[in-house]
Amino acid sequence: MTGGASPSWPLALEDVPRWDLDHEVVVVGQGVAGGAAAIEAARAGADTVVLERMTRGGGATALSTGITYFGGGTPIQRACGFDDTPEDMLAYVRLAAGEQADPERVRLYCEGSLEHFEWFRALGVEFNESFLDDKVTHPLTDACLTFSGNEDAWPFSEQVRPAPRGHKPAREGEAGGYLMEAVLQGTAAAGATPVTECRAERLVQASDRRVVGVVARRERERIFVKARRGVVLATGGFVMNRAMLAKHAPPLLRCNYPLGTAGDDGSGIRMGTGAGGEAVNMSEGLVLNAYYPPSSHLKGVLVDALGRRFINEDAYLGRTSDAILHKADGRAYLIVDDAIYGRTQAFHKLVAVEESFEALEKALRMPSGVLVRTLEHYNAGVGRGEDVLFHKALRYLRPLQDPPFGALDCSTDNSVFGVFTLGGLAVRATGEVLDADGQAVSGLFAAGRCTAGLCREGRSYASGLSIGDASFFGRLAGRQAARAASWE
Amino acid sequence: MTGGASPSWPLALEDVPRWDLDHEVVVVGQGVAGGAAAIEAARAGADTVVLERMTRGGGATALSTGITYFGGGTPIQRACGFDDTPEDMLAYVRLAAGEQADPERVRLYCEGSLEHFEWFRALGVEFNESFLDDKVTHPLTDACLTFSGNEDAWPFSEQVRPAPRGHKPAREGEAGGYLMEAVLQGTAAAGATPVTECRAERLVQASDRRVVGVVARRERERIFVKARRGVVLATGGFVMNRAMLAKHAPPLLRCNYPLGTAGDDGSGIRMGTGAGGEAVNMSEGLVLNAYYPPSSHLKGVLVDALGRRFINEDAYLGRTSDAILHKADGRAYLIVDDAIYGRTQAFHKLVAVEESFEALEKALRMPSGVLVRTLEHYNAGVGRGEDVLFHKALRYLRPLQDPPFGALDCSTDNSVFGVFTLGGLAVRATGEVLDADGQAVSGLFAAGRCTAGLCREGRSYASGLSIGDASFFGRLAGRQAARAASWE
Numbered sequence: 001m002t003g004g005a006s007p008s009w010p011l012a013l014e015d016v017p018r019w020d021l022d023h024e025v026v027v028v029g030q031g032v033a034g035g036a037a038a039i040e041a042a043r044a045g046a047d048t049v050v051l052e053r054m055t056r057g058g059g060a061t062a063l064s065t066g067i068t069y070f071g072g073g074t075p076i077q078r079a080c081g082f083d084d085t086p087e088d089m090l091a092y093v094r095l096a097a098g099e100q101a102d103p104e105r106v107r108l109y110c111e112g113s114l115e116h117f118e119w120f121r122a123l124g125v126e127f128n129e130s131f132l133d134d135k136v137t138h139p140l141t142d143a144c145l146t147f148s149g150n151e152d153a154w155p156f157s158e159q160v161r162p163a164p165r166g167h168k169p170a171r172e173g174e175a176g177g178y179l180m181e182a183v184l185q186g187t188a189a190a191g192a193t194p195v196t197e198c199r200a201e202r203l204v205q206a207s208d209r210r211v212v213g214v215v216a217r218r219e220r221e222r223i224f225v226k227a228r229r230g231v232v233l234a235t236g237g238f239v240m241n242r243a244m245l246a247k248h249a250p251p252l253l254r255c256n257y258p259l260g261t262a263g264d265d266g267s268g269i270r271m272g273t274g275a276g277g278e279a280v281n282m283s284e285g286l287v288l289n290a291y292y293p294p295s296s297h298l299k300g301v302l303v304d305a306l307g308r309r310f311i312n313e314d315a316y317l318g319r320t321s322d323a324i325l326h327k328a329d330g331r332a333y334l335i336v337d338d339a340i341y342g343r344t345q346a347f348h349k350l351v352a353v354e355e356s357f358e359a360l361e362k363a364l365r366m367p368s369g370v371l372v373r374t375l376e377h378y379n380a381g382v383g384r385g386e387d388v389l390f391h392k393a394l395r396y397l398r399p400l401q402d403p404p405f406g407a408l409d410c411s412t413d414n415s416v417f418g419v420f421t422l423g424g425l426a427v428r429a430t431g432e433v434l435d436a437d438g439q440a441v442s443g444l445f446a447a448g449r450c451t452a453g454l455c456r457e458g459r460s461y462a463s464g465l466s467i468g469d470a471s472f473f474g475r476l477a478g479r480q481a482a483r484a485a486s487w488e
Numbered sequence: 489m490t491g492g493a494s495p496s497w498p499l500a501l502e503d504v505p506r507w508d509l510d511h512e513v514v515v516v517g518q519g520v521a522g523g524a525a526a527i528e529a530a531r532a533g534a535d536t537v538v539l540e541r542m543t544r545g546g547g548a549t550a551l552s553t554g555i556t557y558f559g560g561g562t563p564i565q566r567a568c569g570f571d572d573t574p575e576d577m578l579a580y581v582r583l584a585a586g587e588q589a590d591p592e593r594v595r596l597y598c599e600g601s602l603e604h605f606e607w608f609r610a611l612g613v614e615f616n617e618s619f620l621d622d623k624v625t626h627p628l629t630d631a632c633l634t635f636s637g638n639e640d641a642w643p644f645s646e647q648v649r650p651a652p653r654g655h656k657p658a659r660e661g662e663a664g665g666y667l668m669e670a671v672l673q674g675t676a677a678a679g680a681t682p683v684t685e686c687r688a689e690r691l692v693q694a695s696d697r698r699v700v701g702v703v704a705r706r707e708r709e710r711i712f713v714k715a716r717r718g719v720v721l722a723t724g725g726f727v728m729n730r731a732m733l734a735k736h737a738p739p740l741l742r743c744n745y746p747l748g749t750a751g752d753d754g755s756g757i758r759m760g761t762g763a764g765g766e767a768v769n770m771s772e773g774l775v776l777n778a779y780y781p782p783s784s785h786l787k788g789v790l791v792d793a794l795g796r797r798f799i800n801e802d803a804y805l806g807r808t809s810d811a812i813l814h815k816a817d818g819r820a821y822l823i824v825d826d827a828i829y830g831r832t833q834a835f836h837k838l839v840a841v842e843e844s845f846e847a848l849e850k851a852l853r854m855p856s857g858v859l860v861r862t863l864e865h866y867n868a869g870v871g872r873g874e875d876v877l878f879h880k881a882l883r884y885l886r887p888l889q890d891p892p893f894g895a896l897d898c899s900t901d902n903s904v905f906g907v908f909t910l911g912g913l914a915v916r917a918t919g920e921v922l923d924a925d926g927q928a929v930s931g932l933f934a935a936g937r938c939t940a941g942l943c944r945e946g947r948s949y950a951s952g953l954s955i956g957d958a959s960f961f962g963r964l965a966g967r968q969a970a971r972a973a974s975w976e
Binding site for chain 1: 494
């Protein structure tokens, strides 16, 4: 064994000095994807171990609101009076997942959504029968159901009957930790063995390319973990790895608030590609610049550095933020008046307050007349009850007319831009990692943000699609690994 | 040996049944990168073979105008009265190569440009001492020197003293074939052996990851080619592979005119990643929608589907086309009047001709008043000698005032969008292929469009940077492979 002790260089089977652990299924990472995989692998009868680099599992999900995207008529949707159907959900998730999404994956996800919801409830996760009728980015009450994407925003609202599908567990504040506690307990209950503070470093690969184990570091010791049936990579994305962002998704470098844990360093993606897997969709990410709450800010006007609009302000913030980054080159302002301005989440600075559009335009150093024209044109349309450029919903159409007028800076270099990655290993819906020619790398499975999963585009994303994707397809990957033939 | 006879699955050395050919350096692909690599490897004393899948070498370069990006004071620049310096060239290429470019690569390219120009002349490529003082996309005279990028367009023109650096060989029409003939003859003269109609299928790799050969198909026969010192991949990009575009660069799928040969199918990238190399920058490409000549069209106004401008019309077409694709969502029109409208290259349809701005706006089904306002605002600025939004150069500022007014459709689905890819294997400037952790894959080198090379972004690209990149760094890769230690 010469050099190369890095994730992207698998260890040859013949160079393994000993096996310190010996299991049928080895899951790498105990976020929601790895947790779901371990539960299902163990329930399928496989002797399963989960290697977690932190002192405790949880992953990025444990840091989140815990909103998960379910639909097709969940008990919560019905109790709250929403008549969602699997067909409507499928039609919407097709749009939300993006043009490059795997249709099979989208179909399975929507068909299985009610069962998947009950799977979480059976783990002990509770959901209240309540609807949060407000546009918030980060709901902190224990209400469950929200419109968590673009369902009720143009152009989606014209294409599919809107229904709220974001389901937050019944806890105030961040509920992701609560959700993950249930998953961690479920993992132990299913009989899978968690090994914490154990960081996977490399895969072990036989000469026929089959993945047969993992090299890991546990405290100061290097251990060799045999995987008789399969390894499931569930290591998270790569938003914490700036070198990887530069190589694959440079615009995301402009976002200053990575959403994830230190584990989201792309190591699983590198392990997978080193073993022959392909990394795809690597340029995509979800970008989040939250200029609301208060939801009255959706009645404001978002403009670029020249003073021109470029998106409907009431779209999901993944969509508006993507537009700020790509269409407005990362420089934008939300223009508000005194009537709609409210207390923000302190993610933005009020960089100008003036008594007239003209003065505001001047204060923002915009080309003469452009912002004034934008706001006059917007107000005139609103007077007729329409947004001719971007079709913002009627309930957010209100003229800006109460001075003073203010500008909230929504630029990448002067406000908070959350970000995580949406690219990773190419996998079948059932979790097999694929090479660049579409052949499965035997013995290797993956789920969650280390894969190119359900949703491929930030601009169409809805909150809850990542936890939904990772948990749903983590389960499938765990089952598939458990039923793979043993190599020894 | 089980299954997996695909580029992304290297053959294990132990499974090689025999060696049909045995060389020190094996170059895969005989476009300008492979040709340059073979010449330098052979000149360095290495026994060198070039495998070319077509009946004759040439690659995408042979289909091109042959414009190559040289500067820093070439004999042609001096003869034409342009006072370029290596420092100005470096400052400009830094911008043109993009933020993610390798600074070392940019520096080497600019420092070596005069020598590289003479290298081509020594191969017999002639360049006339003449400057083409017109904005054309596809020069068909035998004039040499052109402004082939954004040198004289905003914002580049404000940052670096402009100089023309596109050098076309002294042939009318397409001159790329002429340039490649010189390279092919130079390859033979240097003593490298070309083997045509021989398609590389897979790499051969030893258990320590060293690349030691190539499996190829020659007519109906599979042959095994030993590479004692190194393999140089010079197989071109992946623009002909729609599945790869979907996985890595979906927006490029909207472009209907791939620029390349059938060989640009990404096979070299897949061979390289299968052997442990990393593919980076994969989402980037050069997109070309040529609404000029005639250069009078640069006096027109490019608008999106809503009737709003989004770029200075006199930028290099790689920049304007990138903006059409990404900022205007692929739907744009060039608005002209009777005075500037001229015979086009038939890449565009004149989809509306009207006597007034109002009628044109209506004919194009744009929101009421927006296009009219855009054109009135533009004309007013032009009257003051300025383009306040996008800073088009003074020489192209002229009011649209002579009816009828026309709209050339510059949309992706109704005009010609040329495209090639700018992503590929991560390589050092000297050609070593790198894995995802930055370690070299021993015995493997690459150059040209199968690598992430000199220029990383279509929006800053200049014509001639690809032939320049591929030939310059092909030479370095050939030399480096020739001096690698022999494995046997």
